[in-house]
Amino acid sequence: MSKGRVTSGMRPTGSLHLGNLLGALDNWVRLQDEYECFYFIVDWHALTTPGGGDAVGFENVAFLRTRVKEMAIDWISAGLDPEKSSIFVQSHVPEVAELHLLFSMITPLGWLERNPTYREMVQGYKIESPSYGLLGYPTLQAADILIYKGDFVPVGRDQEAHVNMTRDLAQRFNSLYGKDVFPITKALLTEVPKVPGLDNVEKKMSKSTGSYIALSDDAGATTGKIKSMFTDPQKIRKDDKGHPDGCVVFAFHGIYNKDEVLTVRSECEKGARGCVDCKMQLAERMNMALGPIRDKRMELESKPKVINEILRAGAEKAQGVARQTLQEVAEVMNLPPKEIF
Ligand code: SF4
Structure with missing residues (x-):
């Protein structure tokens, strides 16, 4: 009803x-x-x-x-x-x-x-x-x-x-x-x-700034954009203590990696996680979630x-x-x- x-x-x-x-x-x-x-x-x-x-x-x-x-x-x-x-x-x-x-x-x-x-x-x-x-x-x-x-x-x-x-x-x-x-x-x-936009956790993702991941982006393009996401500028090495709340990658872990987001926070803050690995983990989770949408897109584009x-x-x-x-x-x-x- x-x-x-x-x-x-x-x-x-x-x-x-x-x-x-x-x-x-x-x-x-x-x-x-x-x-x-x-x-x-x-x-x-x-x-x-x-x-x-x-x-x-x-x-x-x-x-x-x-x-x-x-x-x-x-x-x-x-x-x-x-x-x-x-x-x-x-x-x-x-x-x-x-x-x-x-x-x-x-x-x-x-x-x-x-x-x-x-x-x-x-x-x-x-x-x-x-x-x-x-x-x-x-x-x-x-x-x-x-x-x-x-x-x-x-x-x-x-x-x-x-x-x-x-x-x-x-x-x-x-x-x-x-x-x-x-x-x-x-x-x-x-x-x-x-x-958030890819370059600023405070701003909303928007077409006008060009700082977005499109539904039409494939897995490679998405991974490339995640690699360029803004992170904590004070965290240079893996063992530097990070500040996840200002990090765009962390914000997306909160959406696409909910089960592990607390671990991500704690490892980042303790200096037990490097930004490169953190980004690759996010890319894997996000690409997995977007996979069915991309498959359907490809199917529809041919019909x-x-x-x-x-x-x-x-x-x-x-x-x-x-x-x-x-x-x-x-x-x-x-x-x-x-x-x-
Ligand atoms: S380790 Fe992850 S959450 Fe921490 S600053 Fe780097 S990318 Fe962001």
């Missing part, structure tokens, strides 16, 4: 990395068994920022299709199951654009201008002239969620505010038109491990038609729900039917 509908999306701006896997995808996979899940690749959202270099954006669309395909492969390799969840591309359900337009009529401009994420994005991406689409992205996000009547959106503790605008818009719509067409979406808070079919079937199911919602919206808003007279 499903506990309700979960909706969530990801922007296909670049390669997925361990931060995406441990911070979102692993949780999405778990949710499939308890909720009816709609997971979508938000290609329109990727166009709200300019992009550049490797990153997709409205000024850099050359890789957009490739990124969408890669993301679908990563999702399914990580365990999203098309038999359990609807997996599709945002723009393959154009009804979302229609709901976005209708929502934009009832979204007060002040809500968008006060959105802290908008300001962070303008500063973070150094955008001189932000677009109408970027300012309005929370309205599009609300349409993405509410068109499928999403009860929950899985978020980390620091992202709870992202759901607020969707909840406010649902309440405003329901109150304006006198009917509870939309659910009041809630954040589904999840504890996820902190996944593009399978991916097409999964995305097509997912969009078809999602579109059925979206059309039904739009019909309810048209009725309460008194939009004229085609045969008006």
Whole structure:
């Protein structure tokens, strides 16, 4: 028995990395068994920022299709199951654009201008002239969620505010038109491990700094990146006493080598463990854990038609729900039917 509908999306701006896997995808996979899940690749959202270099954006669309395909492969390799969840591309359900337009009529401009994420994005991406689409992205996000009547959106503790605008818009719509067409979406808070960048234990793994391990990296590339991870700079020789809390390698032992992490800490602090061996042990554990994902990736890369079919079937199911919602919206808003007279 499903506990309700979960909706969530990801922007296909670049390669997925361990931060995406441990911070979102692993949780999405778990949710499939308890909720009816709609997971979508938000290609329109990727166009709200300019992009550049490797990153997709409205000024850099050359890789957009490739990124969408890669993301679908990563999702399914990580365990999203098309038999359990609807997996599709945002723009393959154009009804979302229609709901976005209708929502934009009832979204007060002040809500968008006060959105802290908008300001962070303008500063973070150094955008001189932000677009109408970027300012309005929370309205599009609300349409993405509410068109499928999403009860929950899985978020980390620091992202709870992202759901607020969707909840406010649902309440405003329901109150304006006198009917509870939309659910009041809630954040589904999840504890996820902190996944550091390779060069700094305090910073989150991120595509923008280039300091990440991609799901598409093979075992050799992963081992190479682990060898270059930041460690305690005061620990030069094996018998130097180390400080594991500032070490990126240690942080990953906490994720991929849980059974031995206490031993790693104690040996490091006593000077009974060298950084080279410590890194090789981590590489072995991490490569073992990522092996099944890589095998599935290789299999799917050779079967593009399978991916097409999964995305097509997912969009078809999602579109059925979206059309039904739009019909309810048209009725309460008194939009004229085609045969008006
Ligand atoms: S021994 Fe391991 S945990 Fe200690 S500083 Fe070196 S890499 Fe980090």
